[in-house]
Amino acid sequence: MAPSDDRERTLEWVERVATFCGEAWGLAPITGRVLGWLLICTPAEQSAGEIADAIGASRASMTSNLRLLTSIGLVRRRTRPGERTTYYRIEDDAFEKVVRQRLASFAAFGEIAEEGLELGGEDEERIRRIRSAQRSIALLTQRVR
Incomplete structure (x- = not known):
């Protein structure tokens, strides 16, 4: 399978997660996309900018959505020594x-x-x-x- 096909399948799966999260849990589609992306992305830790670029969202929309996912315990945020960037990841036992x-x-x-x-x-x-x-x-x- 060509890399573009793999990326397309990945984004389709992320969209399925977003649809499920909206219908079953009442989350905004962008929140579901962030969750879906963090479940499947490599590397597992991503910055808000990387997530936004991957799912085609504005960086401004990342703040409130990542804050929500962090507050309910699905996503953990961390910084790395010597860096100002904050990274996000799904906790292994989040669900x-x-x-x-x-x-x-x-x-x-x-x-x-x-x-x-x-x-x-x-x-x-x-x-x-x-x-x-x-x-x-x-x-x-x-x-x-």
């Missing part, structure tokens, strides 16, 4: 960390739902809705243990 954080937040909501049962009083419809949320949360959290 595991994010999944565990999300599960912990579901578990915390489960505790809030328990309090909601007390507010439900004798209203069966309210209780049914809260119990449904509790069952779903329990199902998610039990599968991971």
Whole structure:
């Protein structure tokens, strides 16, 4: 396969990641492209400029998107001694960390739902809705243990 074909296939895959991230997670397409690129790029650490050039984005758009991906724990930023450039990479265990954080937040909501049962009083419809949320949360959290 010619290098241009390989690059085209890579960018098509990055676009598929972007589409998934938008549809499933509500992320902006550019955020999904950054994530997709960082999952597949070589070298694994890239500057904002390198990422922008690779995915055809403006360098200005990189700041907020990289900040978002860093804040949710998918991307790590670092500098190298003697350089002013910041580099970004996907952490090896990034998705595991994010999944565990999300599960912990579901578990915390489960505790809030328990309090909601007390507010439900004798209203069966309210209780049914809260119990449904509790069952779903329990199902998610039990599968991971």
